Amino acid sequence: MDRTLIATVADRPGVLNRVASLFRRRAFNIESLTVGHTEREGISRMTIVVDGRRTDSTKVAQNLEKLVDVLEVEDITDRPAILHDLALIKVRVQNRVARSEILRITDSFQARLVDMCPQTAIVEIVGSEQKIRTVVEALRSHGILEMVRTGRVAMVRGESENGNDAPSTDGLSTSEWEQGGSSWQE
Amino acid sequence: MRMTGAEIVWEMLRREGVEVVFGIPGGGIMHTYHPRQEFGIHHVLVRHEQSAAHAADGYARASGRVGVAIATSGPGATNLVTGIATAMMDSSPIVCITGQVSTSVLGTDAFQEADITGITLPITKHNYLVTDITELAATIHDAFRIAQSGRPGPVLIDLPSDVQKAETEFIPPECATTYVPRSLPLLDSEAIDRAVELIDRAHRPVILAGRGVLLSGAGSELASFADRTQTPVAVTLLGKGAFSPSNPLYLGMMGMHGHSAANHAIQEADLLIALGMRFDDRVTGNPAVYALQARKIHIDIDATELGKVISTDVMVHSDLRPVLAEINDRVLAKRHEDWVSKIEVWREQSMTNDTLQHTPNGALPAPHIINEIFAATNGKAVVVTDVGQNQMWTAQYYATECALPFLSSGGLGTMGFGLPAAIGAQFARPNDEVWVIVGDGGFQMSLHELATLVQEDLPIRIALINNRCLGMVRQWQTMFYGGRYEATDLLNPDFVRLAEAYGIQAWRAGSLGAARSAIAEARKHHGPVLVEFEVVRDGELSHVYPMVPTGAALDAMIHRTPIEAASATGRSPWIER
Numbered sequence: 001m002d003r004t005l006i007a008t009v010a011d012r013p014g015v016l017n018r019v020a021s022l023f024r025r026r027a028f029n030i031e032s033l034t035v036g037h038t039e040r041e042g043i044s045r046m047t048i049v050v051d052g053r054r055t056d057s058t059k060v061a062q063n064l065e066k067l068v069d070v071l072e073v074e075d076i077t078d079r080p081a082i083l084h085d086l087a088l089i090k091v092r093v094q095n096r097v098a099r100s101e102i103l104r105i106t107d108s109f110q111a112r113l114v115d116m117c118p119q120t121a122i123v124e125i126v127g128s129e130q131k132i133r134t135v136v137e138a139l140r141s142h143g144i145l146e147m148v149r150t151g152r153v154a155m156v157r158g159e160s161e162n163g164n165d166a167p168s169t170d171g172l173s174t175s176e177w178e179q180g181g182s183s184w185q186e
Numbered sequence: 187m188r189m190t191g192a193e194i195v196w197e198m199l200r201r202e203g204v205e206v207v208f209g210i211p212g213g214g215i216m217h218t219y220h221p222r223q224e225f226g227i228h229h230v231l232v233r234h235e236q237s238a239a240h241a242a243d244g245y246a247r248a249s250g251r252v253g254v255a256i257a258t259s260g261p262g263a264t265n266l267v268t269g270i271a272t273a274m275m276d277s278s279p280i281v282c283i284t285g286q287v288s289t290s291v292l293g294t295d296a297f298q299e300a301d302i303t304g305i306t307l308p309i310t311k312h313n314y315l316v317t318d319i320t321e322l323a324a325t326i327h328d329a330f331r332i333a334q335s336g337r338p339g340p341v342l343i344d345l346p347s348d349v350q351k352a353e354t355e356f357i358p359p360e361c362a363t364t365y366v367p368r369s370l371p372l373l374d375s376e377a378i379d380r381a382v383e384l385i386d387r388a389h390r391p392v393i394l395a396g397r398g399v400l401l402s403g404a405g406s407e408l409a410s411f412a413d414r415t416q417t418p419v420a421v422t423l424l425g426k427g428a429f430s431p432s433n434p435l436y437l438g439m440m441g442m443h444g445h446s447a448a449n450h451a452i453q454e455a456d457l458l459i460a461l462g463m464r465f466d467d468r469v470t471g472n473p474a475v476y477a478l479q480a481r482k483i484h485i486d487i488d489a490t491e492l493g494k495v496i497s498t499d500v501m502v503h504s505d506l507r508p509v510l511a512e513i514n515d516r517v518l519a520k521r522h523e524d525w526v527s528k529i530e531v532w533r534e535q536s537m538t539n540d541t542l543q544h545t546p547n548g549a550l551p552a553p554h555i556i557n558e559i560f561a562a563t564n565g566k567a568v569v570v571t572d573v574g575q576n577q578m579w580t581a582q583y584y585a586t587e588c589a590l591p592f593l594s595s596g597g598l599g600t601m602g603f604g605l606p607a608a609i610g611a612q613f614a615r616p617n618d619e620v621w622v623i624v625g626d627g628g629f630q631m632s633l634h635e636l637a638t639l640v641q642e643d644l645p646i647r648i649a650l651i652n653n654r655c656l657g658m659v660r661q662w663q664t665m666f667y668g669g670r671y672e673a674t675d676l677l678n679p680d681f682v683r684l685a686e687a688y689g690i691q692a693w694r695a696g697s698l699g700a701a702r703s704a705i706a707e708a709r710k711h712h713g714p715v716l717v718e719f720e721v722v723r724d725g726e727l728s729h730v731y732p733m734v735p736t737g738a739a740l741d742a743m744i745h746r747t748p749i750e751a752a753s754a755t756g757r758s759p760w761i762e763r
């Protein structure tokens with residue numbers, strides 16, 4: 001099962017290289033890694049998805065914590081969190097029927113049609129792994145020409161450090177939130 | 187006060203208490219060398235940058251402080267690599283300062299440019315490329331903190347030549363530091379509860395003491411813990427000195443060429459208490475059949491080591507000393523008489539067949555050489571080994587007392603480490619007698635440092651065990667490769683004349699009597715000396731015993747053929763079990 005780690009790192013040259021080098025030399029299997037700026041200057045944040053069957057995520061976290069530029073590592077897999085990635089999918093548009101079919105799919109999955117050319121269209125979808133996979137499946141029969149994904153980004157719900165004030169009594173686990181594909185996520 | 191980058195380097199080293207650095211100048215680091223004398227720091231001009239890193243490492247191991255190596259850009263920096271990797275594997279705190287091409291040409295393949303921060307990224311705790319002179323002081327300050335904190339290790343600072351030349355207002359960095367060592371978790375009281383419970387319930391416990399005991403300064407806590415619970419102690423190669431060899435609970439070294447009693451005890455134990463060690467494959471034998479009857483408690487300052495190789499019942503992520511003190515307060519006093527006497531039987535079995543128990547009959551077995559050095563120095567020398575058979579013999583037969591450093595490249599197994607590391611050790615302990623035990627193979631990987639010994643007038647005693655081959659590889663060829671001696675024979679120079687050419691007094695010994703008097707003569711001499719011991723290349727006496735073959739269980743050791751039987755039948759070594 002996938003494990004999701006969030007690493008807070010100093011925004012210095014070579015940090016990504018240090019992290020990638022660590023994964024390579026310890027032979028960690030990484031599903032995805034995304035980096036970006038945060039609300040704090042000089043601090044970047046990495047979301048790392050580990051294939052939990054092949055790689056021990058605890059060891060990944062402990063090894064990351066040994067890097068001087070890594071400030072904090074947190075495994076948020078078991079906490080209520082929003083886990084999203086973004087995919088751009090270019091599909092072939094054979095004819096008018098196909099076009100309306102693609103529009104229908106985009107609508108029903110709350111994806112966006114971000115480009116339309118005579119022969120192709122680009123669909124943008126933001127959401128959980130499950131949701132993206134479902135859209136990819138739905139579009140497959142039209143012929144997917146190209147796909148690109150950002151990799152997962154994650155954020156724990158609620159205000160406090162340990163997510164205590166996240167609504168956990170509404171009966172939905174993290175994965176259900178994810179798979180729900182509700183308007184919540186958009 | 188305005189200072190150049192070069193001046194800041196020396197000012198910061200001075201503030202860190204550095205008295206000696208090891209290095210070689212070159213175009214990319216000349217600016218830094220230039221003002222050195224004004225700061226009163228001694229520079230040792232080694233003959234190859236790899237030696238600078240090993241010497242800094244040797245200095246760190248022998249002093250407990252940070253060793254410093256300096257090299258120029260490009261080849262100077264890349265020559266440091268083996269020494270840095272050696273320090274990394276053995277948790278030795280060193281700081282390496284390398285020159286770099288000017289920032290204006292960085293990344294253009296300029297003359298003597300090498301991406302040394304990229305190259306050393308996986309073999310340093312951390313490294314820096316300083317492009318802004320205002321960050322230099324704080325960087326050096328942080329580098330020393332990083333090298334020493336937690337599990338120690340090497341840090342490299344790459345310094346472009348324009349940064350060395352630039353000027354800035356020097357601000358003492360205490361107030362400008364950016365690095366805060368990661369705090370360790372609070373003592374995990376639940377884990378300690380479980381550890382105490384396992385210790386109280388154990389009948390056949392063994393303590394495995396590694397270098398972490400020495401780094402944590404937990405020697406006396408270990409001694410009282412072992413004493414209170416009457417638990418025998420086996421040490422790793424780098425854990426030598428963590429526990430007194432004169433204590434009856436001392437089992438000796440564990441592992442591939444460990445003491446037989448230690449390996450037996452580990453395999454029969456019902457509890458292993460691993461302290462600051464990391465279950466290296468040279469220590470465990472086949473991990474799938476390692477100490478199967480034993481519950482395991484593992485205490486280490488590096489969380490990544492816990493559960494890395496061996497699955498463990500209780501893991502404690504902490505500095506060793508406070509945990510051991512806490513456990514000491516809580517465990518029951520024990521006797522373990524049956525267990526201790528069982529171990530005594532193993533010990534006696536291995537003793538009776540020990541080489542030292544038999545007269546060498548004109549030959550000069552290597553264990554006798556180490557034993558003679560041990561006797562002559564009363565066990566009170568700082569001993570440095572190279573890597574290979576010489577290292578294992580020394581580890582087995584030089585019973586280093588506590589408080590005296592035993593220096594050896596353990597994790598990386600770097601041949602050529604011995605001589606330069608001894609240079610560092612002698613600077614760290616100018617009043618101690620330093621012996622370096624080398625083989626003829628490894629010696630030739632760094633013998634150019636003989637010149638450094640003379641230039642610095644260091645009274646280092648070199649024991650060269652010459653078997654005219656790469657002995658450890660040859661031993662494997664004999665045992666596991668059908669006696670096919672591929673690329674292990676060495677055609678050597680006359681080492682005595684070679685030493686003399688460097689201005690070093692040298693002796694040669696081929697018998698026990700000659701060895702004894704050569705050691706005595708050498709010890710009387712004040713400068714550097716070399717004694718070459720001629721030992722056999724083939725046969726039983728050329729091998730290190732016992733030996734755990736790769737992939738075998740730790741107690742499936744190959745032992746020396748019982749010596750009387752060998753002369754009668756010429757049998758090959760027998761495998762126990």
